[in-house]
Amino acid sequence: MTSPLTIRVSTGTGSGRTTLAAFDAALVAAGVGDFNLVRLSSVVPPGSEILEVDGDEQLTGDHGDALYCVYAEAHASLPGHEAWAGVAWSRRDDGSGAGLFVEHQGPSHEQVATDLTHSLEDLSATRGGRYRAEGRQITGITCGTLPVCAVVVATFRRAGWEELTRAS
Numbered sequence: 001m002t003s004p005l006t007i008r009v010s011t012g013t014g015s016g017r018t019t020l021a022a023f024d025a026a027l028v029a030a031g032v033g034d035f036n037l038v039r040l041s042s043v044v045p046p047g048s049e050i051l052e053v054d055g056d057e058q059l060t061g062d063h064g065d066a067l068y069c070v071y072a073e074a075h076a077s078l079p080g081h082e083a084w085a086g087v088a089w090s091r092r093d094d095g096s097g098a099g100l101f102v103e104h105q106g107p108s109h110e111q112v113a114t115d116l117t118h119s120l121e122d123l124s125a126t127r128g129g130r131y132r133a134e135g136r137q138i139t140g141i142t143c144g145t146l147p148v149c150a151v152v153v154a155t156f157r158r159a160g161w162e163e164l165t166r167a168s
Contacts, residue, residue, distance in 0.1 A: 036067065041070075068155070070153070
């Protein structure tokens with residue numbers, strides 16, 4: 001019998017001399033800076049547990065491992081502009097633990113929060129209204145002089161390259 005999947009959701013913000021450097025700093029703050037991100041669509045497998053964690057409580061692994069995740073990233077590079085990122089999730093109302101993630105980014109907390117709510121509502125409606133909102137993480141940062149980035153990442157699983165090589 002396999003143990004249930006634990007999905008960890010963390011946030012990070014960062015700045016750097018380029019938008020790429022800001023993205024990297026935000027990933028480090030979120031606890032996933034040394035992984036190769038493999039972006040997933042937004043379906044939560046049945047039986048999963050979702051935990052909101054700090055970056056130092058994220059999945060661990062070796063430098064360069066693949067990390068299967070859902071994430072939102074937002075950038076701002078003009079002084080005074082804001083970058084906001086958010087991930088929200090819902091669960092099917094049958095107790096299975098199956099669910100959905102949605103991810104958005106934008107120039108304000110309000111826009112990201114509204115987009116997350118509308119997406120969860122619409123995804124549930126598409127599936128017959130069987131999903132209920134369960135949680136969300138939103139983070140943001142204001143650009144001073146250097147480019148900035150905000151990220152929210154939901155990590156599903158990490159895999160080393162030896163595992164990936166054997167699977168192919």
